[in-house]
Amino acid sequence: MDRIRAEPELSHAQRRKVIRVTYVIAALDITWMFMQFSVTPFLAKKLGFDTLWFGYLQTLVGVLQLIGNPLFGRFGDLFGAQAALSLSCGATIVFFLLLASAEHPAMLFIHKLPTLFMHVLPASQMVVTDLSDPDRRADSLSKLGLCFGIGMIAGSTLGGHLNTRYGEKFTACVGAVGSAFSLLLVLKFIPKTTKAPTKTNSEAEKRSLFSLGEITRLLKYPGVTPTFIVKIAAGLPSGIFQSMFLIIALDMFKLDPEQNGYLMAFFGISQMFIQGVVIGPLTARFKEPTLLLLSIAISAAVGLGQAYMQTMVHFCLTVVPMMFFLSVFNVITDSILTKSVPSSDSGTMLGLCAAVQSLLRTVGPTLGGVLYVNGGVMSIGLTQCAVNVAVFGLLLLKPLSSDHHTSKTHGE
Template structure:
């Protein structure tokens, strides 16, 4: 594959990712209002969100193995087809003559196969050299920021102007177009010819082979990095899961003001993950960046424990976003380097399951912490956990040996 061809595929992957994430955040922006229109209370809405998290958690590693075995074209196409099914069911749930609540819960089922971001990460990983990988993966943050800003803006505007079903209809059209582009423009595989032939020459394990997935996770060069990714980011994940409640009760924000704050978050993520991390990755080793993110997590946690209003949180947000983006990009890069090229999709699928794990346990655990101890507990836990992680990293640096799966 020539350099020009590689660059074109990478650019298309960025465009497809940004469009899918825009549709996803459009859906997030209308989902609370749609559920209220259908008569769901807060408890039922919590069940709906938990269903989404559980299905994404279970589907991530399996989707990763599917991507490794069937290639980038099949993986991206499947993800967009699953997204189209979700939005079709959402549109149907808005029709009065149909069982809306049943269709709303049924719309969560395709999310088990909606993993465009891990599929895009696999394509970027396959088509970039290891030294260029952190910067290339970091630029996916631009796609995420575009998704947050455009998705939230379009979701609110379209639903207010044309009805609550309009964002779902637009998302359905966009994801169908994404499926067509994925099938026609993305190559069947983005892995090197030698890697692909070796993969096909061996015994082809099942996509649902849990032993193969577990074997990768337990590699000495994988498990420590994965644990740092999960443990260090969990306290902030709990805070973000509860953020909508915190913004109303603690910060006393109106809906529009909360939207501005999320847009600020999206802009920061675009700048930091799309520009800053790429430059830092060329100057500093990945383990140095990882330790820095954990240290700044701890400092931000101290600030969160002491904050009393939204202005304080705005001052903390650049450090918070930098830590979060650096942790995600660096650990994803380190994990893909720790396994063979034929297993990068599975590894990225495992890495992508961290966020659904937080969304699954977050509403219950975060709600319990918030109701019992207030907002400051999130900062205190983040400070304590990340100081402990930093101490472990300082005393036992992560091994830089390859230790790849054969």
């Protein structure tokens, strides 16, 4: 297989420029993805899908992403940032073209197959991780969350208008054109590799892309496995609630589509504020293990609040602290994990982090359905509270350390 060649190290100004362009690429990709969310449900309904089959469709995406994330991260480490982002943007173009041509139920399943390679956000995280200083990594990664919020609002709004006025096919074609533009940005501005030239890089190039051992060996680094356990244990309850949110909104709060849109916008604005304004100063003032404890404590309080909420006002009061937990928790755990491995393995590590999110999205709906049917919203909220209290107690007894930095990165 081809190997990336060592390039001259980027200057400080060049690194900042690449990071800014990466933020733009990530924001555009999220925009196209949320624009797609305004197409697929309506098209699925037209093609005769019921709730069960639509659930199967979403499960397929979760499984494909679960498999693809670690492999894609490994691909980025071996072949470089430009190749990784190009592959992802190219897969997104195919994804939208297949969606535009979907006239049979089977085509909806076929059009999801490219999601195996659609990992623009993890690839963007790899670029930011490689080019940012370790002390500012959490802040730099949080800006990608800001891009997510921008893309969520822009994509939902644009997709709704295009689908209403011009239909599903036209909207999907716009997504394909937009993804092609993203690909041009990647080819123009993203260097072939963003990693510092080290001996570790040349060793990594000799390893197999499909070697499970080369991917799982990262779990042997100090602190990596405990951090992953915390990431899964504390993240699963909130993932369950997110997977059941639409059902709760319809059953408990009786929201219509317009009101649901306003609520999603509130989610996006809250996330943008926290990722863009709050996380930076927090990471500059407090150590990462401290922020991790704070986020888990807040998640426990949010679960308790959601267990006893009665009105939409009560729920809105829990949204901001819930978004704070999700933003801080994911950024801090990703930052700790990427600092725990060599820079040559940052893509693989971020792929494993993304795989955790895919795993939670895959099992969350099933567990959420069981809890909701048997105990309602209260059972989901109390589960989140109890699990996070337990994780908080364990971290007090045996804190995670963010001091074992084996990676060497550029300064931003």
